[in-house]
Amino acid sequence: MRLPPLPDDEWDDRTREALSGLLPRRLRNERGAGPAMSRLARHPDLAQAFLSFSVYILFRSTLPPRVREVATLRVAARRECAYEWAHHTKLAREAGLTEAEIEAAGRGKADDPLDNLVLAAVEELEERSTLSDSTWDALGEHLDERQRMDLVFTVGAYAVMAMAFNTFGVQPGAEESSEENGEEGP
Numbered sequence: 001m002r003l004p005p006l007p008d009d010e011w012d013d014r015t016r017e018a019l020s021g022l023l024p025r026r027l028r029n030e031r032g033a034g035p036a037m038s039r040l041a042r043h044p045d046l047a048q049a050f051l052s053f054s055v056y057i058l059f060r061s062t063l064p065p066r067v068r069e070v071a072t073l074r075v076a077a078r079r080e081c082a083y084e085w086a087h088h089t090k091l092a093r094e095a096g097l098t099e100a101e102i103e104a105a106g107r108g109k110a111d112d113p114l115d116n117l118v119l120a121a122v123e124e125l126e127e128r129s130t131l132s133d134s135t136w137d138a139l140g141e142h143l144d145e146r147q148r149m150d151l152v153f154t155v156g157a158y159a160v161m162a163m164a165f166n167t168f169g170v171q172p173g174a175e176e177s178s179e180e181n182g183e184e185g186p
Contacts, residue, residue, distance in 0.1 A: 002169040005030050005038030018044035022051050035173040036083060036165060057157045061150040065095035067143070070115050071151060072158045073105035074122040081162035086172035114142050118151070125155045 006015065008030045016028040019037055030038045040047040061068060069092035076084035085106070092102050104110040108119050117138055124131050131139075131152070139148050164170075 002167070003039050003042065005033070005035065006041040011041065014044045015041050018048035019051065021048070021055050035170050036087075036161075039168050039170055054157060054161070057150075057154050061154060062144070062146045063150045063154060064147075065091070066097060067114070067118055067147075067151065068154055069095045069097060070101075070105045070110070070118045071122050071154050073102060074108060074119050075126070075155055075158040075162060077106040077108070078122070078126055079159060079162035079166065081165050083165045083170045083172050084158060084162050117142070121151060122155050125152065126159065 011029055016025070019028050019033060019041060023033060023037060027033055030041075033041060037047075040050070057068075063071075069088055072088045073085065073092055075081075076088060089102055092105070097105070101110065101112070101115065105115070105119065108123060110116045110119055117135070121131055121135050121139060124135055136148065139151065143151065
């Protein structure tokens with residue numbers, strides 16, 4: 001394990017404060033924080049800054065949850081991020097995606113026209129760090145300007161997270177594995 005979770009005995013007030021924007025007080029510890037946040041806890045200043053942005057992307061973005069999850073799943077698949085994939089398959093189901101649609105997002109081709117357009121946008125952003133005028137305009141038939149801006153930042157945010165999780169050795173924990181089986185996590 002390249003970067004282990006921060007042990008409980010090293011969690012201090014600053015560390016707990018850094019994760020307060022995402023985690024309730026009872027989860028601000030090694031076990032409660034889960035495999036990703038317990039590693040970010042090793043760098044409270046970075047965690048607090050990045051989580052502020054991440055909370056916006058996940059909870060306050062103008063993107064419909066379905067669009068956000070289609071884009072996130074594609075980034076996770078392209079970047080081979082097992083943690084991100086496991087975590088976001090649950091969120092995708094909550095956003096209304098079927099198992100077939102989740103698998104399609106992973107492959108990068110969908111039957112739904114908007115899903116397929118979002119997947120194409122992810123491909124362009126990942127390959128060229130920009131969207132073509134035709135893709136931007138096609139997205140504009142479904143998403144307003146702010147939603148398209150949020151889509152670009154969503155792809156970028158989850159690409160950064162995948163990079164960090166893969167580098168730090170974050171793997172799906174028991175909560176992701178059990179959620180995939182329809183069970184409650186710890």
